[in-house]
Amino acid sequence: MISTIDPRIMTFEQANLAPNDYKSEVHPIWCPGCGDFGVLSSFYKAVSEMHIPTERLVVASGIGCSGRFPAFVHAYGFHGTHGRVLPLATGIKMANPELVVVAAGGDGDAFSIGMGHLPHAIRRNVDITYIVMDNEIYGLTKGQASPTSPVGMERKASPYGTVETPLNPLLLALARGATWVGRGFSSKPKELVELIKQAMQHKGFSFLQVYSPCVTFYDTYDHFKQVTQPLPADHNSRDKMSAMKYAMSDETLYLGVYYQEERPTFDEGYAAKRAKAHAENYGVPQILSRFTR
């Protein structure tokens, strides 16, 4: 493939940036104590340790408090429309496969309005990393129930408690065929840095759910501290049945890499078809002729 990277841009070998070098000039306006701060600082550390040149990194998002993420990263960023981060990130990766593309957002963005896109990004196995900051609520719009809110959650907008069963994001991603699935917690930064690195190093679609409490509208810090623990040491991340078993646990919520497998990526598959068509000089006239024969 012809490199689309400008030779003046730093290579991975040359990039030796500190976590702070990935901070943009935009000061985060999240509420003090918001879990998203923990995700952001783990992200700075992860990309620094991976030596990613800022010119090669793109962070895209939808809408929500978590959707502000790209503004705080010194890299390319795209704050898109609500629920549309996956088509956006897919398009960016397809347009320039040499970019490292991260999609970031919240549980509402991912599993309500954006839900239609998730199975398709997964089945295409686009080489992007999707970090979902799950606070089990719509933070930006002041605390409505989201698809991951627990049954009976009482908030201003649900005074008698919610009645819907929450969906299980990990089970969904595993059942749909995601090639990398993990879960972290914003209050476990050391582990989260490792998870972000592994997700980004994986070639294919990586789905990382991160518990990231909303201190203002649904403070779940104590709850997650009590119910989370690392995946057992004997869990084999190549064993999907084991991954599903641990993903189904709802009393203990396990953190770590649930599952990983290698499968051809959409960007590689598409590039191969494009190269074949190019070599055979196959274009629009040839396609049209098939319909007019």
Ligand SMILES: Cc1ncc(C[n+]2csc(CCOP(=O)(O)OP(=O)(O)O)c2C)c(N)n1
């Ligand atoms: C098309 C559209 N519908 C609804 C909204 C209103 N809206 C903005 S953010 C949001 C939910 C955000 O929740 P989540 O994705 O969980 O992000 P959080 O704020 O919790 O990080 C909604 C419903 C919108 N901006 N656009």
Ligand code: SF4
């Ligand atoms: S409203 Fe909640 S999710 Fe939004 S910035 Fe504040 S604490 Fe974070």
Ligand SMILES: [Mg+2]
């Ligand atoms: Mg949310």
